[in-house]
């Protein structure tokens with residue numbers, strides 16, 4: 051198949067690269083000429099394990115191309131994917147400006163019958179609206195089918211999620227177009243679920259809202275564990291063994307972030323309110339998450355009295371490990387609140403510093419290594435569970451900090467492990483491990 055993909059963010063680029071890997075001829079189009087220049091020579095603009103290698107292989111095989119020229123990219127394609135951004139507007143709804151622009155690009159440049167596949171996350175009704183917009187503006191006699199094909203990949207494991215996903219959702223109003231897309235995906239051997247367009251659009255929001263609610267639920271349980279002296283990790287393990295509950299997405303911590311859960315839950319709330327329905331559970335999930343994000347600061351304030359002038363190592367800026375994406379990261383509200391408390395922040399992240407500099411407050415200092423961040427720090431906040439950080443943090447905290455005092459927002463270490471090293475350790479929904487001062491113990495960590 052001759053395919054093009056509009057938008058080369060996480061979704062567009064991963065989709066384009068993976069479709070070329072299974073043998074399709076794919077042209078990725080972006081309005082950002084810098085990105086196109088990089089990708090054309092095999093450099094991925096995003097940090098995603100395995101993506102760069104796969105990109106290079108398929109460029110070299112001659113079946114993956116990049117262009118900023120919409121005419122060159124769109125004119126003679128069988129299938130055009132739309133994978134542009136749908137950011138959050140001030141009222142919480144999804145901003146469809148980029149999708150509308152992409153639809154207009156399609157109108158201007160297509161020359162033959164085409165299937166338009168919308169991968170971007172869009173409110174129910176958007177696919178039909180886009181189809182009408184294209185048909186109303188077309189001056190040539192061209193048949194256009196539209197398919198809602200929401201994306202479920204996670205950053206950091208995007209390639210694996212594409213090749214071994216749980217399902218591919220195809221929402222269409224036309225069985226023959228749906229069958230063509232099913233055929234495109236056949237080499238992935240991922241189960242296909244076909245439905246109508248509205249339901250496909252809704253599946254995406256319902257899935258993200260459910261996962262966000264699952265995280266907020268376990269975080270609510272963590273609050274209760276904190277107060278009653280139970281251990282949330284054991285509680286989650288015990289719950290997760292029930293097949294009806296399942297073990298995934300039960301990690302308590304500083305809440306969910308990223309470019310999807312926060313905006314998609316807000317968009318779902320707005321969508322529901324627009325039809326005069328109050329989405330109680332989704333709203334509660336959002337509220338719990340907002341409180342969760344600043345919990346570590348509250349804990350540290352309680353411990354120190356205040357954070358004035360404290361040197362704080364902020365470890366992990368991305369919203370999860372194995373990505374350089376800082377969009378919606380808990381590091382944003384946490385660093386703002388720490389600065390309000392007049393703490394001195396020295397931040398480290400293995401991949402996210404470049405993007406963090408453009409999003410986080412300017413008063414943050416950045417360290418070139420974990421050691422530099424920890425050196426003479428009064429306390430450390432662990433926000434992202436990067437292996438590079440968790441692998442050596444406990445040892446290095448003992449060697450480099452004024453005193454090893456860690457506030458762990460991701461429950462990365464077992465309490466026994468920390469106890470052995472005599473580290474002051476506060477985590478989420480688990481009893482604190484208190485440090486025995488060296489003159490009492492006769493030894494130090």
Ligand SMILES: NC(=O)c1ccc[n+]([C@@H]2O[C@H](COP(=O)([O-])OP(=O)(O)OC[C@H]3O[C@@H](n4cnc5c(N)ncnc54)[C@H](O)[C@@H]3O)[C@@H](O)[C@H]2O)c1
Pocket residue numbers: 056057058059060061062079080081082085133134135136148151152155169170171172201202203204205309310
């Ligand atoms: N990031 C994820 O992990 C993820 C996963 C599933 C679904 N989604 C959804 O997929 C969509 C895309 O998300 P993303 O994170 O990949 O976006 P992104 O912001 O990383 O990238 C979007 C890209 O589209 C380009 N673009 C915008 N308008 C264009 C046009 N008219 N022509 C060509 N290029 C254009 C932009 O320059 C940008 O490079 C969103 O709706 C998002 O909610 C994202």
Ligand SMILES: O=c1ccn([C@@H]2O[C@H](COP(=O)(O)OP(=O)(O)O[C@H]3O[C@H](CO)[C@@H](O)[C@H](O)[C@H]3O)[C@@H](O)[C@H]2O)c(=O)[nH]1
Pocket residue numbers: 171201202203204205206258261265298299300301302303304305306307308309310311314369370
């Ligand atoms: O038990 C858990 C699991 C995740 N998280 C946090 O939740 C956020 C999102 O994590 P994850 O879902 O792994 O990453 P995303 O890349 O944001 O992927 C989500 O959002 C994408 C965009 O819509 C969807 O495609 C994916 O299916 C959906 O998992 C991160 O901040 C995680 O730290 C927790 O706090 N506890």
